[in-house]
Amino acid sequence: MSAARKSVKRDAILALLRDVHCHPTAEWVHSELRKTYPDLSLGTVYRNLRVLTGAGLIRSVGVVDGQERFDGDLSAHGHFVCKGCGAVLDVALPEMDLERLTDGPHGHVTGVEVRMTGLCRACMDKDIQP
Amino acid sequence: MSAARKSVKRDAILALLRDVHCHPTAEWVHSELRKTYPDLSLGTVYRNLRVLTGAGLIRSVGVVDGQERFDGDLSAHGHFVCKGCGAVLDVALPEMDLERLTDGPHGHVTGVEVRMTGLCRACMDKDIQP
DNA sequence: GTATTTGCAAAATCTTTGCAACCCT
DNA sequence: AGGGTTGCAAAGATTTTGCAAATAC
Numbered sequence: 098m099s100a101a102r103k104s105v106k107r108d109a110i111l112a113l114l115r116d117v118h119c120h121p122t123a124e125w126v127h128s129e130l131r132k133t134y135p136d137l138s139l140g141t142v143y144r145n146l147r148v149l150t151g152a153g154l155i156r157s158v159g160v161v162d163g164q165e166r167f168d169g170d171l172s173a174h175g176h177f178v179c180k181g182c183g184a185v186l187d188v189a190l191p192e193m194d195l196e197r198l199t200d201g202p203h204g205h206v207t208g209v210e211v212r213m214t215g216l217c218r219a220c221m222d223k224d225i226q227p
Numbered sequence: 228m229s230a231a232r233k234s235v236k237r238d239a240i241l242a243l244l245r246d247v248h249c250h251p252t253a254e255w256v257h258s259e260l261r262k263t264y265p266d267l268s269l270g271t272v273y274r275n276l277r278v279l280t281g282a283g284l285i286r287s288v289g290v291v292d293g294q295e296r297f298d299g300d301l302s303a304h305g306h307f308v309c310k311g312c313g314a315v316l317d318v319a320l321p322e323m324d325l326e327r328l329t330d331g332p333h334g335h336v337t338g339v340e341v342r343m344t345g346l347c348r349a350c351m352d353k354d355i356q357p
Numbered sequence: 358g359t360a361t362t363t364g365c366a367a368a369a370t371c372t373t374t375g376c377a378a379c380c381c382t
Numbered sequence: 383a384g385g386g387t388t389g390c391a392a393a394g395a396t397t398t399t400g401c402a403a404a405t406a407c
Binding site: 234294 | 395396397398399406407
Binding site: 159160177179180186188203204205206207208209210211212213214215216217218220221 | 289290307309310316318333334335336337338339340341342343344345346347348350351
């Protein structure tokens, strides 16, 4: 099988995802880590985001405007996605609701993602002036 | 502005989405409607799915395995996505929970999507035998 | 008659992958 | 040495878009 060795680049990707709250895209992670690792390739970022997601160390928040977003915060929470700017913000969820949802008649449930869509404060302000 | 005229193809796409429960991709809609409209182009399907989504007549269920899935059922419900086969199934949600969620401190919420991930019955059975 | 809609094909994006070189154990 | 990891670039896949012809009103 694959995946097991230590890797500076992968560790950096994981650390970055745990640090930030912006739910980045692969591209964002790449350009951010290039500051420290100028030779980091975009392919490596994609590969490691996959590996880390598969290992359960990070999770995917889904696709926003054509690009997948990732989250290093594994605690139970939902997300607010702004249609205007694409920002993804954390939303606290009442625990009990999720517990109830995980009883599905369709199969074995391994995860629940709650996504709210709308306009964030900043974009609401922008849209007022013509 | 755009969007307003009657169109046989668009009506057919809307009707199909309202009829089926499989939460189709653009490609599936295309190949399905080709049986009735052999000259229907994939571009037209993409364009109309966009138009219909924008008009609020259908909604996007999000991207599954790289392809966007659509839903003609606008009633409040969640979705169960099977990691094995990509099937998307409707899930009933307790109404009250959603009401509570739409009070977000992040902006104006226009929609909530609950997505559960896991293995459907059929795929659970498959995975048992080596 | 004018503006929308469509087919077709090219273009644009995002993501994956093959391969040789490299690094870690 | 042996196998995972990376850079690079090419390939893949999905979705978008430009344009002329067809269509609706």
